[in-house]
Amino acid sequence: MISGKFAITLHILTLLSKFPDEFLSSDFLAGSMNLHPVLIRKEIANLKKHHIVESKEGKNGGTKLLRPAENISLDDIFKLTFERVTLGYSKNDPNPDCPVGKNINKKLDELYIDINDKISKELRGISLTEFSNKF
Amino acid sequence: MISGKFAITLHILTLLSKFPDEFLSSDFLAGSMNLHPVLIRKEIANLKKHHIVESKEGKNGGTKLLRPAENISLDDIFKLTFERVTLGYSKNDPNPDCPVGKNINKKLDELYIDINDKISKELRGISLTEFSNKF
DNA sequence: ACATTTGTAATGTATTTTATTACAGTATGA
DNA sequence: TCATACTGTAATAAAATACATTACAAATGT
Numbered sequence: 648m649i650s651g652k653f654a655i656t657l658h659i660l661t662l663l664s665k666f667p668d669e670f671l672s673s674d675f676l677a678g679s680m681n682l683h684p685v686l687i688r689k690e691i692a693n694l695k696k697h698h699i700v701e702s703k704e705g706k707n708g709g710t711k712l713l714r715p716a717e718n719i720s721l722d723d724i725f726k727l728t729f730e731r732v733t734l735g736y737s738k739n740d741p742n743p744d745c746p747v748g749k750n751i752n753k754k755l756d757e758l759y760i761d762i763n764d765k766i767s768k769e770l771r772g773i774s775l776t777e778f779s780n781k782f
Numbered sequence: 783m784i785s786g787k788f789a790i791t792l793h794i795l796t797l798l799s800k801f802p803d804e805f806l807s808s809d810f811l812a813g814s815m816n817l818h819p820v821l822i823r824k825e826i827a828n829l830k831k832h833h834i835v836e837s838k839e840g841k842n843g844g845t846k847l848l849r850p851a852e853n854i855s856l857d858d859i860f861k862l863t864f865e866r867v868t869l870g871y872s873k874n875d876p877n878p879d880c881p882v883g884k885n886i887n888k889k890l891d892e893l894y895i896d897i898n899d900k901i902s903k904e905l906r907g908i909s910l911t912e913f914s915n916k917f
Numbered sequence: 918a919c920a921t922t923t924g925t926a927a928t929g930t931a932t933t934t935t936a937t938t939a940c941a942g943t944a945t946g947a
Numbered sequence: 948t949c950a951t952a953c954t955g956t957a958a959t960a961a962a963a964t965a966c967a968t969t970a971c972a973a974a975t976g977t
Contacts (some may be wrong), residue, residue, distance in 0.1 A: 651934090683935075683936050685935095685937075686935070686936075703943090703944080704942075704944065705944025705945065706944055706945040707944075707945065708944070738932095
């Protein structure tokens with residue numbers, strides 16, 4: 648769940664990269680993107696799981712980057728926040744007695760894997776630093 | 783709306799390409815993908831608007847391709863069914879007093895436009911015939 | 918005429934996403 | 948050492964979106 652996962656996570660990381668030595672609170676981060684702090688903390692939990700950031704509890708606590716923004720690519724963030732980009736699937740199981748219905752999802756998968764490879768290739772070339780410098 | 787638009791539309795067109803001379807009913811098409819015929823007709827309305835198919839009302843009515851499957855690319859279908867692929871946006875308007883918040887959506891847009899160009903380039907190389915022949 | 922089909926609007930249901938509440942646990946510093 | 952300011956996480960509520968269904972007018976073939 649969370650459809651804005653990538654955008655939210657990238658926004659969080661962009662802010663963290665602006666203050667690489669400070670622990671920023673979920674409240675502060677939430678203020679910039681106008682979302683509920685709990686949602687921010689959920690995304691931060693995901694970032695921690697992947698050792699991109701560390702958090703400190705308690706007063707003056709917050710979150711900061713664990714490694715230089717230069718060493719984080721947008722593809723890293725993509726992979727962290729997306730199972731896979733798709734152009735969608737028909738919601739119900741298609742009819743297995745129809746040659747097209749029987750195989751459509753497999754063929755869509757193949758197509759979508761190709762698309763994801765292209766996206767990854769594109770994003771691999773952009774570092775968090777490069778993105779962050781646009782602001 | 784309709785998140786499975788691309789998949790449903792491609793499924794419809796694949797079936798139509800298998801019987802290029804027949805008018806297939808929305809009921810038949812719905813049977814292959816196990817969706818409600820009204821939803822199929824909605825997607826067909828979109829295809830008609832773009833002169834990809836024609837429909838015939840009344841008994842023995844239905845829908846058929848208006849041009850050879852060879853002349854329809856997956857990118858045509860993509861453009862017909864997607865405004866744009868995105869990796870999401872944070873739902874609420876970000877804080878305009880934050881330098882990052884103020885510009886994040888514009889920068890995400892630029893990124894997503896690049897991604898869409900790559901996807902289009904990939905899909906432009908695949909004709910409906912080529913896709914349909916996988917079945 | 919009658920059966921079959923499209924076209925479309927309106928409404929209902931389900932699913933997904935986001936927001937909120939609640940509260941336990943942790944560090945800081947007055 | 949106690950009040951305060953945080954994180955962490957679960958549970959629940961609300962909102963948004965997607966899909967299903969119903970309903971019925973209009974068209975066409977037999």
